[in-house]
Amino acid sequence: MCKNIILLTILIIFLSECRTIEKKSNEIVQKENKTLSKYIGKTSERLLADLGKPDEDFINDKGNLEYVYKKKKYGISCERTFEINSKYIVNGFTSKNCF
Helix, strand or coil: CHHHHHHHHHHHHHHHHHHHHHHHHHHHHHHHHHHHHCCCCCEHHHHHHHHCCCCEEEECCCCCEEEEEEEEECCEEEEEEEEECCCCEEEEEEEECCC
């Protein structure tokens, strides 16, 4: 009986911590998306002025230019990719492991 109560208490604490981590993760992702969304509809010139020269650039399958910015934080590689159309307007982005 006592072991069951202890196990139940540990389980509740563990699940509570998981929700806290998930909530913080979601908040970080939302903040990242809000920050990067400000470039949608802006020129690639503006993006370059703010973020500098990308680490990589290439033409994707759709024929659009992509700028890739990479950095490491706490040993984790962060990669932000911006898609730029033929009029040099940013029309999308992705972000991986950035916080």
